[in-house]
Amino acid sequence: MSIPEHLAMLRRGVEAWNHWHLHERPLVFARPSPIYGQGPDLSGADLQQAMLAGINLCTTNLRGANLRQADLHGADLGLADLREAILHGANLCQSCLAADLRGADLREAWLAGADLRGSWLNAHTRLEGVLLQDAEHGSARVAGLDWSQVRLATIAWERVDLLGDEEILSAPHIHKEEPGASYELLQAYERLWQYESAIQAYETLQQALKEQGLPAQAARFRARACSLRQNPEYRFFSRRLRRQQGRERFFPL
Structure with a gap:
């Protein structure tokens, strides 16, 4: 479960969190993944509909967190651990999403203009109804992404004219x-x-x-x-x- 001090800092607002994350955040090297989620621990946190636009969550452990319909527009989630996280309907437009998304629920999430390069997807990553492109934010960037385990038939590719x-x-x-x-x-x-x-x-x-x-x-x-x-x-x-x-x-x- 998430560390109470880290969750309390998040509740102080995006600006306070970003300052803390930049200057005082802890580094953790004892977690299973040697790459993702080595920073603050918000695993399992209930952040449903949270207003987190522009937040810096890079390296954060968000495994199993509830981010359903959260506003993460422009957020930095690079090297975050989002395994089994619920991102159903979340706004991730123009976010950096080079994260561990194995088993994440991204159904109906908005990914227009998001940077997915470096993301880790698997057969359990749910992408039904995901939005990869719109007129305002453009299209997602996906160079280097491993699609081999992703269920591509669940994505409405006819709505993607070109890639970011x-x-x-x-x-x-x-x-x-x-x-x-x-x-x-x-x-x-x-x-x-x-x-x-x-x-x-x-x-x-x-x-x-x-x-x-x-x-x-x-x-x-x-x-x-x-x-x-x-x-x-x-x-x-x-x-x-x-x-x-x-x-x-x-x-x-």
Whole structure:
């Protein structure tokens, strides 16, 4: 069960919790998982309909917690332990959800714009009715996600036009007034990485959909990956960096 002092701190409000979490939170290394949930302990806590938008819950142990219909918009749940947590109908839009979600109940949860990269899902993770995209928040980012154990047929893929990993390619860029050659090369590498991440996200998802007997959905996401591979900008950066790597091989710094 959750530690009473940690639960009392949470009840003081998001601002007080975030300050405590940043400056005074305890580190725990005796829990079973060596990665997730090594911070504050809110396991089993009843946080139904709690207003927690913007809260920092990274590394928090929330195993078995009741977060039904909680507002976690923009929350940081990176490396949190959410095994068997109830997130039914929770607002997780634009949250960082690189968490252990094995056995979590995410039915009808709002995940539009959420970052799911690094999440751990399994066959017991419930995703019926989950919202992965909307007009206001965009789509979830899923590059590197292992879909092999997820029951993909429970997700309404027809409501997902594109993944957030591709949406990032349309985000505005901040340019230096007088960028040097090294800065421009770094930007080129970053841009190529964004394309490769989006392509990988589509190809991994389409392969999992195909293996689970969902060929129509698989074909749609495969087409998105092919479209990105044919994008002139992607082809330009790919050729440019291959030439750069060739020069570095023959003329090392």
